[in-house]
Amino acid sequence: MDISNWIDIFSILADIIIALVITKIITQRLSADRELRNFFITEVRDFSQKYKSFMQDVLDGKIVGKHAISYGKKASMEIDEIMRCVSKKYGIDKNLLKNIKKTLKITLLNFSWHKKEMASENVIQLQDNEITLLNQQHIKNCHLFNDLIMLINERKEKNKSVI
Amino acid sequence: MKIKIRDFSENPLLRHCDISDYSGEEYYHSILNEAFKNALEKKEKLSVDLDGVAGYAPSFLDEAFGCLIYDFSKDVVSANLEIQSTEEPDWIDFLEDSFNQWEERRRQNNPPKVTQKHAPWWRIGKKGLECGLWRECDA
Numbered sequence: 001m002d003i004s005n006w007i008d009i010f011s012i013l014a015d016i017i018i019a020l021v022i023t024k025i026i027t028q029r030l031s032a033d034r035e036l037r038n039f040f041i042t043e044v045r046d047f048s049q050k051y052k053s054f055m056q057d058v059l060d061g062k063i064v065g066k067h068a069i070s071y072g073k074k075a076s077m078e079i080d081e082i083m084r085c086v087s088k089k090y091g092i093d094k095n096l097l098k099n100i101k102k103t104l105k106i107t108l109l110n111f112s113w114h115k116k117e118m119a120s121e122n123v124i125q126l127q128d129n130e131i132t133l134l135n136q137q138h139i140k141n142c143h144l145f146n147d148l149i150m151l152i153n154e155r156k157e158k159n160k161s162v163i
Numbered sequence: 164m165k166i167k168i169r170d171f172s173e174n175p176l177l178r179h180c181d182i183s184d185y186s187g188e189e190y191y192h193s194i195l196n197e198a199f200k201n202a203l204e205k206k207e208k209l210s211v212d213l214d215g216v217a218g219y220a221p222s223f224l225d226e227a228f229g230c231l232i233y234d235f236s237k238d239v240v241s242a243n244l245e246i247q248s249t250e251e252p253d254w255i256d257f258l259e260d261s262f263n264q265w266e267e268r269r270r271q272n273n274p275p276k277v278t279q280k281h282a283p284w285w286r287i288g289k290k291g292l293e294c295g296l297w298r299e300c301d302a
Contacts, residue, residue, distance in 0.1 A: 066174070066217075073218030076251055101253055109220045 033157060036089075040152050043082055048145035051075060051100065055138050058108065059131060063124050072104040086148070090155035097144055103137045164202045166194065169215035178222035181278035187226030192281040195227055199235065200285040200292060203243060213248035213255075224254060225261050230275050232265035234286035234297070274298050 054071055057063045063071075079097045087094035111130045126134065168175060171190050176183035195211070202209035213219070232240050240262065246255050268275075277298045285294050 069218035069220055071218075073251060076253065080252075105219075105253065106221055106257070110222065 037152055040082070040086055040089075041149050044145055044148050044152070047075075047078055047082065048142075051104075052142070055103075055134070058124055059126070059134065059138075061123050061125055064121055065124055066121070068104075068108060068124060072101075072109065075104055076101045086152055088159050089157060090152060091158040092148070092151045092155060096148055096151075099137070100141045100144060103134070103141055107134065107137060164198070164205065164207045165210040165212065166198050167212040167215060169212075173215070174217045175219060175223045177220055178226040179276060179278040185223075187223040188230070188275075188278060190223070190227045191230040192284055195231055196234065196284045199231060199240075199244065203235075203239075203287075203292065208243055208245050210245045210247055213246060214250045219251070219254060221257060224258060226275065228258055229261060229265040229268075232262050233269050233275055234284070236269065236287060237262050237266035239287055276301050 054063070054075075058068065079101055083092070083094040083097060086092045111124075111126060111134075168190070171194055172185040174185060175187070175190065176185045178186060179188050180186050199209050213224075228240075228246075231244070246258060248254055275298070277300045280300050281296075283294050283296050285292055286297055287293075
């Protein structure tokens with residue numbers, strides 16, 4: 001074999017090595033990206049289950065007033081943190097879950113039970129019209145979680161870092 | 164000048180004194196009114212930190228800051244008050260809306276309810292700051 005044959009062989013080997021390295025890097029990146037998306041989706045799903053369970057307990061008259069206030073704050077902070085990350089990472093509107101916070105903090109805490117039961121350890125007893133309103137808001141809110149999960153799946157990465 | 168609501172209570176509750184302890188009415192009359200007056204006298208902004216409590220009922224915040232608007236006007240309050248919250252910044256937006264409603268109430272002379280006797284408190288009148296019992300106790 002002359003020099004030109006060796007150059008060809010070296011060139012082919014170099015191409016193969018470069019292709020393997022690129023494939024490896026892309027696979028690793030895709031895998032890391034998928035893992036992160038799955039993490040956010042799990043966070044949203046966990047939160048939505050806790051929210052639905054809380055709302056059901058409110059409607060069933062199982063929640064003490066004081067717990068509703070502290071849950072409202074905790075849930076609001078959880079939403080803010082999830083939305084801060086997915087907004088920065090995928091450019092998703094950070095106000096997407098705003099209505100859930102509104103239901104938990106404004107609607108529920110302004111209902112009539114609030115005046116009588118909040119300061120005590122009694123459970124929340126809603127009136128019929130309040131149950132209807134809360135149910136309507138709750139049903140509207142539930143699709144927001146699915147919308148968010150779809151957006152996390154679909155949106156292209158906007159930033160490498162979420163910190 | 165900075166005050167923290169958690170120094171008043173870690174569990175602020177409802178709107179009026181006749182339905183709960185640690186109410187918005189109590190907070191206004193025992194702390195916020197005096198603190199705001201002091202800040203005005205010193206020509207400083209009063210900063211109120213909402214963080215560090217178990218959570219808020221909207222009625223607590225509405226009453227506490229609404230009474231401030233009623234006694235000092237929205238213009239004076241907006242220019243001299245800063246509300247801070249890193250934990251629940253939504254309440255700041257909520258209070259912006261609430262301020263407009265209370266200013267309207269002030270214009271219509273629809274005073275806030277007083278459900279407990281309070282010491283004389285401050286307001287801004289035609290001659291400036293004045294102290295007195297400006298509303299009758301409804302209880």
